[in-house]
Amino acid sequence: MTDVVLYDYWRSSASYRVRIALNMAGIGYRSVAVDLVAGEQRSEPHLDRNPQGYVPALEIDGLLLTQSLAIVDYIDETRGCGFLPEDPAGRARTRALAHVIAMDIHPVCNSNVVARVAELTGGGDAAKVEWMRDFIRKGLVAFERLLDHPATGRFCHGDRPGVADFCLVPQLYNAERWGAQIADLGRIHAIRIECDRLQAFIRAHPDAAR
Amino acid sequence: MTDVVLYDYWRSSASYRVRIALNMAGIGYRSVAVDLVAGEQRSEPHLDRNPQGYVPALEIDGLLLTQSLAIVDYIDETRGCGFLPEDPAGRARTRALAHVIAMDIHPVCNSNVVARVAELTGGGDAAKVEWMRDFIRKGLVAFERLLDHPATGRFCHGDRPGVADFCLVPQLYNAERWGAQIADLGRIHAIRIECDRLQAFIRAHPDAAR
Numbered sequence: 148m149t150d151v152v153l154y155d156y157w158r159s160s161a162s163y164r165v166r167i168a169l170n171m172a173g174i175g176y177r178s179v180a181v182d183l184v185a186g187e188q189r190s191e192p193h194l195d196r197n198p199q200g201y202v203p204a205l206e207i208d209g210l211l212l213t214q215s216l217a218i219v220d221y222i223d224e225t226r227g228c229g230f231l232p233e234d235p236a237g238r239a240r241t242r243a244l245a246h247v248i249a250m251d252i253h254p255v256c257n258s259n260v261v262a263r264v265a266e267l268t269g270g271g272d273a274a275k276v277e278w279m280r281d282f283i284r285k286g287l288v289a290f291e292r293l294l295d296h297p298a299t300g301r302f303c304h305g306d307r308p309g310v311a312d313f314c315l316v317p318q319l320y321n322a323e324r325w326g327a328q329i330a331d332l333g334r335i336h337a338i339r340i341e342c343d344r345l346q347a348f349i350r351a352h353p354d355a356a357r
Numbered sequence: 358m359t360d361v362v363l364y365d366y367w368r369s370s371a372s373y374r375v376r377i378a379l380n381m382a383g384i385g386y387r388s389v390a391v392d393l394v395a396g397e398q399r400s401e402p403h404l405d406r407n408p409q410g411y412v413p414a415l416e417i418d419g420l421l422l423t424q425s426l427a428i429v430d431y432i433d434e435t436r437g438c439g440f441l442p443e444d445p446a447g448r449a450r451t452r453a454l455a456h457v458i459a460m461d462i463h464p465v466c467n468s469n470v471v472a473r474v475a476e477l478t479g480g481g482d483a484a485k486v487e488w489m490r491d492f493i494r495k496g497l498v499a500f501e502r503l504l505d506h507p508a509t510g511r512f513c514h515g516d517r518p519g520v521a522d523f524c525l526v527p528q529l530y531n532a533e534r535w536g537a538q539i540a541d542l543g544r545i546h547a548i549r550i551e552c553d554r555l556q557a558f559i560r561a562h563p564d565a566a567r
Contacts, residue, residue, distance in 0.1 A: 198502035199457060210446050214460070217452035225445050235435050236420050242427035247409060250424070254464040263488075267478045274477070282470075292408035 151176040152206040154196060156183045157357040158324075160253055161215035162203040163317035166351035168219045171308065172226045174207075178356065183258065216249055219310055230309045241304045244293060244311035248318045252286035256321065279325035287322065287329050290315070294334040301341045308342060316342050320353060361386040362416040364406060366393045367566040368534075370463055371425035372413040373527035376561035378429045381518065382436045384417075388566065393468065426459055429520055440519045451514045454503060454521035458528045462496035466531065489535035497532065497539050500525070504544040511551045518552060526552050530563060 153169065153176045155162035169176050181187045181202050188200040196204040197213045205212045208225070212218045223230040231238045254260070261275045268274045298304055303311035319339055322329050329335065342348045349355070363379065363386045365372035379386050391397045391412050398410040406414040407423045415422045418435070422428045433440040441448045464470070471485045478484045508514055513521035529549055532539050539545065552558045559565070 199461060199496070199499040201461070208446075210449070212449050212453065214453035214456040216460075217449050217456055220452060221445055221449040224448065235431055236418075238434065239420070239422050239427050239431040242430060243422065243424035246424040246427055250426075250460050250464050251409060251411070251467075254460050255467070255470050257461075257465070260465050260492075263491075264474065264477065267474065267480070267484070267488075270477070278473075278477075281473075286409070289408040289410075 150206070152179055153177070154179050154181050154193070154202055154204040154206075155356065156181055156188075156202045157353045159183065159202050160317035160321055161201070161249075163320065163351055163353060163356070164215045164249075164313045165203045165205060165218050166356060167313045167316065167348055168222050168228075168230065168310075170347035170350050171230070171313075172222050172228050174222065174226070176205075216245065216310070216314075219313060223310075229307065230313070232304055232307075232309070237298060237304055240296070240298060241309055241311050244290065244303050245314045247286060247290050247293065248311075248314040252283055252318060253314075253321075255282045256325075276325060279321075280327045283318070283322045283325065283327040284329060287318070287327070287332055287335060291332040291335050294338075299334065299338075302338055308345065308347075312338065312342055315339070316348055360416070362389055363387070364389050364391050364403070364412055364414040364416075365566065366391055366398075366412045367563045369393065369412050370527035370531055371411070371459075373530065373561055373563060373566070374425045374459075374523045375413045375415060375428050376566060377523045377526065377558055378432050378438075378440065378520075380557035380560050381440070381523075382432050382438050384432065384436070386415075426455065426520070426524075429523060433520075439517065440523070442514055442517075442519070447508060447514055450506070450508060451519055451521050454500065454513050455524045457496060457500050457503065458521075458524040462493060462528060463524075463531075465492045466535075486535060489531075490537045493528070493532045493535065493537040494539060497528070497537070497542055497545060501542040501545050504548075509544065512548055518555065518558075522548065522552055525549070526558055 151174055155178055181193055194200055205218050212221055231241050256279050261278055264278050265271055265274045300306040302308045361384055365388055391403055404410055415428050422431055441451050466489050471488055474488050475481055475484045510516040512518045
């Protein structure tokens with residue numbers, strides 16, 4: 148019995164980030180699926196949770212929180228997890244890396260955006276696939292270049308997994324799902340191998356959350 | 358003479374956020390224009406600053422920072438500005454509001470995304486306008502509903518301007534520029550009137566930064 152409830156969808160990248168963070172923090176939670184394919188995100192009960200009609204939403208400490216990175220910061224600040232480094236320069240770098248993915252790749256590839264592209268172009272699934280592959284690759288190529296930095300360690304920043312890694316791994320899942328070409332991005336792959344070894348990441352994987 | 362340099366573009370929402378934050382913090386800075394219309398963001402000198410080819414980038418304290426909200430957090434953390442409330446619940450709410458705009462509206466309306474839509478649909482400027490109006494209105498309607506909350510004050514959270522306001526005002530500038538219909542969003546307009554009175558916001562306006 149736990150009072151932490153995650154309203155999520157197994158394939159949602161933003162939900163996947165929060166699952167990783169909850170696992171890293173050792174917070175037990177109950178999942179309530181919001182079926183995005185069936186349109187449950189547009190139901191009144193869910194719009195009361197989040198008027199944007201997006202997942203995730205998290206019930207914790209008597210609060211209802213939305214926006215994945217705001218949730219991750221809340222967990223970090225209330226549980227002292229160290230998801231960000233302690234020095235301001237390192238914090239800024241880690242946040243910038245997280246935002247490359249969470250602000251510049253993921254929203255453009257959000258299912259409702261891509262559905263609109265398919266509708267406007269009349270290009271159907273082929274238009275979706277091309278759009279996804281393009282924006283995901285372009286963003287991850289920039290991310291790879293940003294990892295060419297002395298502060299990169301076993302993880303995106305140093306040797307401890309943090310918020311940038313929580314964003315990267317779900318984005319890589321999405322890249323594979325859509326067939327984006329990223330095999331040449333060596334620094335990213337090295338970090339992924341490290342993350343894939345961690346139970347917090349393994350248990351958060353969409354196949355485990357399905 | 359100052360050693361703080363902002364690489365920006367007058368019309369960029371993300372740059373506008375950072376200009377507000379720098380002004381609020383009382384940090385003098387020198388602007389270097391990166392002309393997005395002329396494609397300067399894809400020049401090697403700028404890609405060395407930010408491999409994504411986006412503005413803003415900020416030189417400060419011997420660092421080169423990217424990603425507008427990571428920059429705002431850095432300024433806040435190093436100068437103790439109070440851009441976020443002190444309580445974790447308030448911080449989470451303020452960040453979530455900021456992210457509704459910075460993650461879910463702005464990136465989808467980024468000039469390179471909208472240019473792609475126009476190209477794919479062959480719809481030219483009309484396709485751009487429709488796309489912008491649609492996503493901006495949809496996002497701001499959700500934002501308005503999130504403002505229906507006891508913590509909303511003269512500003513998005515309480516009576517002190519913060520990071521959510523820094524995101525909101527540039528988004529409203531964009532909404533007007535593209536003719537998005539938002540006249541019915543009363544809470545948003547009330548906050549805008551408060552922000553429009555502040556020198557930090559006035560001096561950051563695109564017309565002042567041009």
